[in-house]
Amino acid sequence: MNQGMTKKLEVDLQPIGRRAEINPDETLLHAAQSAGVELVAICGGGGSCGTCRVRLMDGELSPVTPNEEYELGAEAIAAGYRLACQVRPLGAIRVDVPPESLTTPQRTQVEGREIDVEIDPVVKPIDVTLPVPDLYDLRSDVTRIEETLGQSIIVEYPVLNDLSDRLRRQQWSARLALRDSHLVAVLPRETKLLGLAVDVGTTKLAAYLVDLENGRTLARIGAMNPQIGYGEDVISRIAYANHHADGRATLQHRLIESLNTMIGEMCAEANATREQIVEAVIAGNTVMHHLLAGLPVHQLGASPYLPAISDPLEVRAIDIGLDVARSATVYLPPNIAGYVGADHVSMLIATGLWNTNKTVVALDIGTNTEISVAHHGQLVCCSCASGPAFEGAHITDGMRAAPGAIERVQIVDGEIRIHTIGHQAPVGICGSGILDALAEMLKTNALDKRGNLRKDDPHVRARNGKSEFVLAAALAAGHGREVLVTRSDVNEIQLAKSAIRVGIDVLLAEAGVTYRDVDEFIVAGAFGTYLDLNSAVRIGMFPDLPRDRFQQVGNAAGTGARHLLLSKERRRIAKDVARRNRYIELTTYPEFTRHFVAAMYFE
């Protein structure tokens, strides 16, 4: 349809107060995205997850679809609820966007182990004072620098663009930023050279501004990955990239835009300028890596799920639109496989798995959980399709770790004690909460080994012929709401924990050891840091090791990114570790399905 000929329809999004204009053949989800309103859209706009719920306040929409009938139910539809991805406006409309449909600001994680690495960054400063030219000293500006330094240099094109004017403006005195023999920035003398380290998660971004001279982190900041508005998980993002014109570019630009904002905020905090940032390291899973770098993702979305590139990738900041020094390089650590990416390598760098003779398990739990096992200096790794249950998806009252989420559960003497984020009235349950809930329900026998709810438990009730565990009762006066754990919720967690446990066990078997031989068990990432280890062991997700062998290390990918920013040697190691970490493809692993089914039980 020729857009130029089409009458645009106005969409008014409340209570946020944003407006968008869309074509009659476009969906409300599209309208929200174009207005910068980030709706949750876990399935990427396929009408199958029910998370992009909005309520019509004014105007007329296209007819209710079967997907909506299934996801919303008659009652909600009668109350005006619709799925934004399914409906098209028939005229100007006004809709209400409930808070749970928005990707809310959430706690993000920018901690992680502190830096312990010999500082030898790839970009180094040299202060020079150049001889002033005259008619008897006619050397070109570059030759003048080379002869002062006593070495040949390659001047990066954006530096050369401004070099002559800048040298004269700075009266022939300058701090040169050299990346091996490449001149990547010319600054006033003694200006601090800075680096940027970023962990790009599918959900969250964590960024660090680092002093390249002493390794100190000058500022840190967390934010949501804006790509969430285009699909909650990597599969939905790939689908978005494949099925929309400029989809890949849109995802790249939105991400870079967010990073540029974060950089600006960190620069303000550290009283620095963007042109001081002469190098960046960005670690993400393979899909985030490819989308950030603007690489094709078709092949990552279909078997056999191959990365375009597995070795470390260096791109110029200006090539991807990252707003730092114009000649800065962005280093992306190597990927191991389609679903074991640069963020996992970065985590291995931070946790020292490349350099241990112990038997160590290291994992980062997410929709895909990447696991590596080190044993006698050998490395083996895999990726488990653990699903988004721990991020609150596919769970009846699930939500991400945002204010009002139940994050801790205890059952003491038959009484349920809950703790919510921000000490607010409960509005749902996040990953660590559901983990605790199941562990406590197992302890009190509200749950049997197969995952069935016991009907005789005082907190279990039957409704519509199904059992459900009432974790929190509805409160009066509109504060808080009833939070349930259903049989289907339990099943989701069974699938997730089984996937993770089988991954661990397969790798240990490949290494020729059992879980009893594990010296260290490293749990990285935001969820891994907040989860209760006893709960994880009780439901069988983690093996029952002495608790002092566990370490919850926070955002190790971010820490690894900082190591890679500060140390050339660590980059050499990253390349090596990615190559020698043997990837096990679980889908073709013998008897994988049998192991997986067996691990579903709670024992």
Place this chain on the structure above:
Amino acid sequence: MNQGMTKKLEVDLQPIGRRAEINPDETLLHAAQSAGVELVAICGGGGSCGTCRVRLMDGELSPVTPNEEYELGAEAIAAGYRLACQVRPLGAIRVDVPPESLTTPQRTQVEGREIDVEIDPVVKPIDVTLPVPDLYDLRSDVTRIEETLGQSIIVEYPVLNDLSDRLRRQQWSARLALRDSHLVAVLPRETKLLGLAVDVGTTKLAAYLVDLENGRTLARIGAMNPQIGYGEDVISRIAYANHHADGRATLQHRLIESLNTMIGEMCAEANATREQIVEAVIAGNTVMHHLLAGLPVHQLGASPYLPAISDPLEVRAIDIGLDVARSATVYLPPNIAGYVGADHVSMLIATGLWNTNKTVVALDIGTNTEISVAHHGQLVCCSCASGPAFEGAHITDGMRAAPGAIERVQIVDGEIRIHTIGHQAPVGICGSGILDALAEMLKTNALDKRGNLRKDDPHVRARNGKSEFVLAAALAAGHGREVLVTRSDVNEIQLAKSAIRVGIDVLLAEAGVTYRDVDEFIVAGAFGTYLDLNSAVRIGMFPDLPRDRFQQVGNAAGTGARHLLLSKERRRIAKDVARRNRYIELTTYPEFTRHFVAAMYFE
């Protein structure tokens, strides 16, 4: 002034039939430029050359300036003539642009010696068939290529952007274009790899499309340098770049735009695509070099006239907007000094001055004439400010080598015989014509040694108290016009020939020889190829050597650019030759002025 608030004025340029809209504070020259109408503007819009003459047909213009009174005279002003650079419209206007104010299509030169070089280009093809991936062969696309090639590669970013999709589209079969270890293009198997060689002259462009496998030139094309509309010579261009916002970018973009058009035409002729062009060599003088590469030129316009860079420069085609393969490199040969540029180095490569034990003079005559002398394997060079007289500027009836220009003059038995380009009625005189005219006038004693016209010569007449030589009489019926040689024209040529001759003599003195020792005297460039050697010797511009020691080699810079496209070794030599060619700064040379004045005489 806020442009958004200003009412635009319409300018109608006739008979070309182009329209432009400009702000009331902008000049007609600006309007013409923005409409793509290339007016001659030798002085760069300073009101001092009188070349951007237009005639008002309709509407009102700003008052006549003193510059216009001086340059045009009362009669022309009364007839409606104005200088486009001096006037602003006071409302909608229509002007007539006479042909002589347009930079007309002219003969350009794309010949030059044929290629004689061992073919070893920097980019080479390798045809591969890659193993098809499956769940048991999970190597990334890049690793797959590397292991098939048996070598590590660095995939250029634009190639990586499309690599995965392209390999699958081409069913894992491809021709790889490798530049050392860099993968710069992926094409269907057996696709020809091509190179682009360009000589960017201040006035003219010559481009060649070359088969990198066998060195054959598949297409060649000449065009005017579109920057002429912004100033005839390099000084005016520098002034334009310095004094206009985005001036530098405008000059770069106009040039690249023209090159892209030329590339398109050559591709059509050779039945090739732009993405087959995987490497380019562009040679120009130092100012053209800097403007092409988008480098600052402030420092080239003021003493001591330094280049930003003298060593060879490699930029990515996409960085300067050159529309060839997206990962192609543009190689710019080294510069020697602010006024001895990459085109001179390219000429030295083509003429073999880097590899001779003879005593050889090589020069390319232009507004600046660059000269090198080789003696016993040593090289010495200089630049002479010979001025634009040979391009027709500052000569009463001067013009460039366009149709109607007198290019040959003989005086036989007192009768003047002229030859014009295109056999048209004479409308002016170009460089080779004025050279011949002076030589013949010396022969017939119409001119004395000091450059005075003899009043008793039958072709010399007095007007307004000044003598002038009538070279061609006006013809009837508006065809042709009277063409004169005045005392002041003679003086311009005296200045030019003296500058060149002193340059030659200084270099020979530096080499420790005299002109009698010269074994070869190489004259390169368009003017150098068309000029009559006897005339050049007779007026003392060239030394009186046996004629067989002279060689007129055409566009040697273009030939050198092709050598540099086809041979890595030639690039090594270019870098070396630029460094060891000792530059002599004539302005600080002892007794330069005395030599210069002495060489003004005709002896």
